[in-house]
Amino acid sequence: MLVNAKEMLKKALKEKYAVAQININNLEWAKIVLETVEELKSPIILGVTSGASKWMGGWNTVTGMINGLIKDLKITVPVALHVDHGTTIDVCKAAIDAGFTSVMYDGSHDLVEKNVIDTKIVVEYAKLHNVSVEAEVGSVGGTEDGITGGVNYASLEECKLIALTGIDFLAASLGSVHGDYVGEPKLGFDEMVEYSLATKLPLVLHGGSGIPDKMIIKAIKSGQAKINVNTEVQKAFSSGVRTYIEENKDKVGTGYDPRKVIGTYSIVNMKKVIATKITLFGSINKA
Numbered sequence: 529m530l531v532n533a534k535e536m537l538k539k540a541l542k543e544k545y546a547v548a549q550i551n552i553n554n555l556e557w558a559k560i561v562l563e564t565v566e567e568l569k570s571p572i573i574l575g576v577t578s579g580a581s582k583w584m585g586g587w588n589t590v591t592g593m594i595n596g597l598i599k600d601l602k603i604t605v606p607v608a609l610h611v612d613h614g615t616t617i618d619v620c621k622a623a624i625d626a627g628f629t630s631v632m633y634d635g636s637h638d639l640v641e642k643n644v645i646d647t648k649i650v651v652e653y654a655k656l657h658n659v660s661v662e663a664e665v666g667s668v669g670g671t672e673d674g675i676t677g678g679v680n681y682a683s684l685e686e687c688k689l690i691a692l693t694g695i696d697f698l699a700a701s702l703g704s705v706h707g708d709y710v711g712e713p714k715l716g717f718d719e720m721v722e723y724s725l726a727t728k729l730p731l732v733l734h735g736g737s738g739i740p741d742k743m744i745i746k747a748i749k750s751g752q753a754k755i756n757v758n759t760e761v762q763k764a765f766s767s768g769v770r771t772y773i774e775e776n777k778d779k780v781g782t783g784y785d786p787r788k789v790i791g792t793y794s795i796v797n798m799k800k801v802i803a804t805k806i807t808l809f810g811s812i813n814k815a
């Protein structure tokens with residue numbers, strides 16, 4: 529069932545686990561995520577960047593595809609369809625109009641005063657449609673889908689200001705990075721506890737790939753209730769295609785069939801990563 533992410537994250541924060549946001553890129557991606565969480569009886573947030581949405585055809589195509597999969601695969605766990613890093617108000621509105629149930633308005637590129645004003649506009653529009661809203665303060669390092677940022681730690685003041693807009697969960701950047709980490713991640717665990725208590729909001733950890741398990745567990749104990757994972761699933765996909773081609777499987781019989789190219793290793797690899805993350809985050813049987 530498509531739902532917003534508000535209740536699932538409130539419950540996660542209270543019961544000290546995290547719901548995964550797995551970013552999707554195509555039909556096969558969405559399908560394997562949904563099949564895996566249905567088996568594990570876990571709630572899930574499907575993250576879609578503007579770039580991924582364009583790749584798949586647009587916000588309406590994505591909504592239609594996910595609603596269709598939920599129906600055809602008889603998915604019973606709560607699924608939120610979420611815009612990842614919506615960098616303009618219009619992007620968030622377009623996705624909401626198309627049926628997305630959750631949006632991230634990422635105004636972290638602006639001064640906090642403007643970020644607050646714009647986030648508020650998105651919150652007002654989202655509330656009319658029963659859609660949940662995530663905001664970002666500070667900035668996540670690294671690159672995702674062409675959006676590059678430097679690590680910039682969020683301050684308590686910024687968190688308090690943005691919380692007043694009525695958002696449902698908060699990405700307070702505290703050292704995490706999209707893509708590969710150079711060395712050990714330097715996450716601000718003390719600040720997580722402080723900001724979580726001050727705002728009473730579920731926190732969102734971007735850059736969930738490549739963080740050691742011990743740190744993930746500590747982050748969840750410190751108030752992170754949503755953890756975003758993209759890079760590790762992408763790598764699982766591409767390494768599967770690499771193995772398939774390197775083994776020349778595409779040259780045998782009808783091995784060129786895309787369902788075989790993707791289905792033989794990539795889907796299996798992706799499922800393993802998704803199931804491992806869901807298990808680590810503690811959301812099994814929390815649907």
Ligand code: 13P
Nearest residue numbers: 707734735737756758759
């Ligand atoms: P990774 O690609 O580092 O897992 O980060 C995902 C993310 O934060 C999506 O917003």
